[in-house]
Amino acid sequence: MANGFAPRACSRGRDTIPNLRIGKGTKVIFQGFTGKAATANAKDTIAYGTNIAGGVSPGKGGQTHLDRPVFDSVREAVLAVKPDVSAVFVPAAFAAAAIIESIEAEMPLVVSVAEHIPVHDMLRVQEVLRTQTKTRLVGPNCPGIIAPEQCRVGIMPYKQYMRGCVGIVSKSGTLSYEAVGATTKIGLGQSLVMGMGGDMLPGTTLVDGLKTFFDHDETKGIIVIGEIGGEAELKAAALIKEYRRSTAHPKPIIAMVAGRTAPPGKTMGHAGAILQATEVSAEDKARALADAGVVVVPHPGVMGVKMEQLLRDQ
Structure with missing residues (x-):
């Protein structure tokens, strides 16, 4: 890899990590294109400058929608x-089938918001993902992925995004x-922002996001x-520790872990955000990241100032 960092593990999933590098030339379609949610999102996304090439709505092939072809x-x-x-802008009950349809068509990147x-549906999606090397999934239950001022795929409030130099990967949409x-x-802007989502079985993880940003x-x-x-x-912390040990000039990394005051056993916002009795706490996660050389902050409001300091001190 470009900076000399070579992760130990080997998996088919890594073959698709470069698919996360969206940009100005990225061509996007919508599944559920003529539906209300997809239509509203597509209008905003087209206005943002994203290259929307068309969409899929079974039974409506041959028509046009928003001046784009329907398949x-x-x-x-x-x-x-x-x-x-x-x-993928289809109801949750049909989302897994839509994702699998894209995998079978060898779509490089699929974003499900x-x-x-259902967990059983996502288990089936995960099994299909593991049998192939062409498709990368972002989500579900996530805001999506955006290269500011270039390409938006998702539901993020895009007007506050600015093209720049900070890569962000987050389990929480709101905190991202x-x-x-x-x-x-602070004027730094963002290079790429991806929400891995709060699902128990995400297609893309914090580790995958980090691997993208390292190179x-x-x-x-x-x-x-x-x-x-x-x-x-914890997996992200282990990867960061190896990255920092094996790279001459590692990029500065800031982190925060939400939920330090969450009561055990209570779901906080979504299914993945629940502290079980046998799981590590937010404090333990923050400590692991700090031990890996990450600057851990208490809230996202200070991230801009802190990152500017770290970049200036390099």
Whole structure:
């Protein structure tokens, strides 16, 4: 890899990590294109400058919508317009089938924002993902992914985003918006912002986001936002420790872990944010990240100022 960092583990999933590097030339389609939610989102996304090439609505193939072609299936859309990303805007009950349809069509990147997809459905999606090397999934239950001023795929409040040098990966959509606001206010902006989502079985993890940023030329500093539930932060800490040990000039990394005052056993906001009795606490996660050389902050409001200091001191 470009900076000499080589993770130990080997998996098929890593083959698709470069698919996360969206930009101005990225071509996007919508699944559920003619639906109310997709239509509203597509209008904003087109106005933002994202290259929306069309969409899929079964039974409506051959029509046009928002002056873009409509296809009956993802495979038809792939053959006709050769998209790079599919934004899945279908109800949760049908989202897994839509994701799998995109995987079967070898879509490079699939972004699913839907909440409440049944866990059993996501288990099936995960099994399908593990059998292939072409498709990367972001989500579900996430705001999506954005390269500010270049390409937006998701539901994030894009007007506060500014193209810049800070890469952000977050389990919390709301806190990622706060981190964006802090880095925009200070003038740093963002290179790429991805929400891994609060689902128990995310397609893209904190570790995947970090691997993207380590070798992303536009990214000069990295922000990681974790929370209670699961062990994604511990895996991120282990990866960061190895990265910092094996890289001559590692990029500065800031992190925070939400949920330090959350009561055990109570779901906080979404299914993944729950502190079980047997799980590590937010304090333990923050300590692991600090031990890996990460600057841990108490809230996202200080991330912009702190990152500016770290970049200046390099």
